[in-house]
Amino acid sequence: MAKALRQVKENVKQVDIVLELVDARLPESSRNPQLVEILQNKPSIMVLTKADLADSQITHRWVNYYEGKKQPAIAVNSQKGDLHTLEQKIYTVLKDKLETQRKRGIVHKRIKAMCIGIPNVGKSTLLNQLLKRRAAQVGNRPGITKAQQWLKAGENLLLLDTPGILWPKFEDPLVGKKLALTGAIKDTLYAKDDVALYMLEHFITDAPKKLQERYKLENQDLEESLPELLLLITQKIGMRDDYDRASERMILDCRRGKLGRYTLDQVPQDS
Known part of the structure; x- marks a missing residue:
């Protein structure tokens, strides 16, 4: 993890923009604070992935919340390939920089973007849609992407893929349960019954009928x-x-959308 963080810190200087991928079901809980700190003043877009699994109304409010804080954000369902909007967003965020380059006579410079996020946040699926081919391994378990790699997406966009990085200690135990329920933590690293109990508590409160x-x-x-x-x-x-086995079944039901769309992180009331 330390090596991967160092590489991200080095590469952030080389790119024009960072795509920070978060899970639309838990946008704040799936942000790695160590990665956020590395970004500093680098232009970035918050990409809420797996929007097809989250409550669409709450996702819309999350996007508005981030945009209201001057953090460009967009929700994507990368399975359906609705990524043209993301590409447009990249050009919109970099509009001033690109205009400055154009005035200096630099008109064919490729945009370099780096994708960062926690494990199993949907980076590989998103990249494959952007690249229109299976360039990155895809799997529903954390830790698929093992190395950083540059990928060409069209004539004017280069993407730097990075491994999913999880921070070592959760200050709030609830964050750990949310990440476990959505598959960001390896199944061998948490008590399944604890996560299943959290899942029950959430659905009893938010969606008992489901x-x-x-x-x-x-x-x-x-x-x-x-x-x-x-x-x-x-x-x-x-x-x-x-x-224990029943807990595992319930967790899988939740991850696979068997209980419908759900969102674990609620938008702050002051938004």
């Missing part, structure tokens, strides 16, 4: 304590008392 439909729960079931509810769901999905 929970009831998926696991055939009655209204009174939601009044049980979280551990009792987890055990009840374990039995309902045919795993008797193996709540």
